[in-house]
Amino acid sequence: MLILECPYCGVMADETELAAGGEAHLKREGPGSSDADFEAYLFDRMNPKGVHFERWRHASGCGKWFHAARNTVTLEVYGTYSAQVSEPPKALVTAIKRKVPGWEGWM
Amino acid sequence: MSEAVSALAGATYDGYCKVSDAGPVGMVTLRGDLAAKGFGAAVKKATGCAVPGQGALTSAKGRRLAWMSPDELLLFCGYDEAGTLATALGAALAGQHALAVNVSDARVVLHLEGVGAREVMAKLTPADVSPEAFGPGQMRRTRLAQVAAAFHMPDAARFEIIAFRSVAAYVFELLSTAAQPGGEVGLFPAGE
Numbered sequence: 515m516l517i518l519e520c521p522y523c524g525v526m527a528d529e530t531e532l533a534a535g536g537e538a539h540l541k542r543e544g545p546g547s548s549d550a551d552f553e554a555y556l557f558d559r560m561n562p563k564g565v566h567f568e569r570w571r572h573a574s575g576c577g578k579w580f581h582a583a584r585n586t587v588t589l590e591v592y593g594t595y596s597a598q599v600s601e602p603p604k605a606l607v608t609a610i611k612r613k614v615p616g617w618e619g620w621m
Numbered sequence: 622m623s624e625a626v627s628a629l630a631g632a633t634y635d636g637y638c639k640v641s642d643a644g645p646v647g648m649v650t651l652r653g654d655l656a657a658k659g660f661g662a663a664v665k666k667a668t669g670c671a672v673p674g675q676g677a678l679t680s681a682k683g684r685r686l687a688w689m690s691p692d693e694l695l696l697f698c699g700y701d702e703a704g705t706l707a708t709a710l711g712a713a714l715a716g717q718h719a720l721a722v723n724v725s726d727a728r729v730v731l732h733l734e735g736v737g738a739r740e741v742m743a744k745l746t747p748a749d750v751s752p753e754a755f756g757p758g759q760m761r762r763t764r765l766a767q768v769a770a771a772f773h774m775p776d777a778a779r780f781e782i783i784a785f786r787s788v789a790a791y792v793f794e795l796l797s798t799a800a801q802p803g804g805e806v807g808l809f810p811a812g813e
Binding site for chain 1: 675676689690691693747748749761762763764769770
């Protein structure tokens with residue numbers, strides 16, 4: 515069972531009061547993009563065994579979207595952060611790198 | 622004018638805790654930038670309540686103001702004064718990006734009281750309701766079984782629960798079932 519801290523409410527929210535929103539930080543490909551880029555935007559997902567950045571919504575709580583970084587193998591949660599960013603905070607990436615030596619890093 | 626009734630029309634259940642419908646309660650939802658200049662003063666002037674901090678609840682003049690999300694507050698007041706207060710809030714916040722609406726009939730308010738009240742809540746919600754983690758003055762929006770709900774504690778032995786009107790009967794039955802005699806767990810001893 516995942517327990518994530520909602521960065522807006524400041525409460526530890528159980529997975530069952532959250533709604534999963536899939537992989538985070540996707541770059542939208544709009545009109546004018548190539549078919550390959552658009553297909554990748556729609557369908558290509560990392561699905562990593564290890565560190566993963568995700569979108570979650572505090573559905574039964576404040577209703578806000580936020581980001582979470584967690585490990586898909588150990589279920590360790592590295593941190594949660596605001597939805598209003600296009601990449602994870604540098605401090606969080608540094609902290610994950612320290613904990614997971616073999617990690618290829620953010621993008 | 623037609624007579625106002627709550628979704629449960631005053632239903633009560635006596636188990637090892639008492640579950641009761643609070644009847645018609647005035648509720649005004651207020652959306653806006655809580656940190657904006659003049660916002661707190663305007664809200665205080667119109668309602669008497671100070672703007673609560675994150676996850677908190679303030680009360681004054683028999684009204685309660687609860688923090689719902691970073692840009693939303695919910696005012697509990699008398700059923701008859703909700704319309705007036707919504708208008709007053711709108712006037713006090715003129716010029717700000719804010720909205721106050723009377724939503725008294727959108728939700729149901731339930732009371733849960735008794736020695737095992739914390740335990741009854743703990744059966745239904747994933748939120749931590751232990752005495753160390755939760756107490757009067759705090760507001761928690763979470764889930765009760767399968768539906769969204771929020772609750773706070775008016776005092777140490779009582780919970781006030783709000784849920785959407787459409788699920789009022791479901792929430793009442795949930796609480797009643799959890800409070801059935803024989804269902805005591807003794808999770809929080811010492812009168813909590």
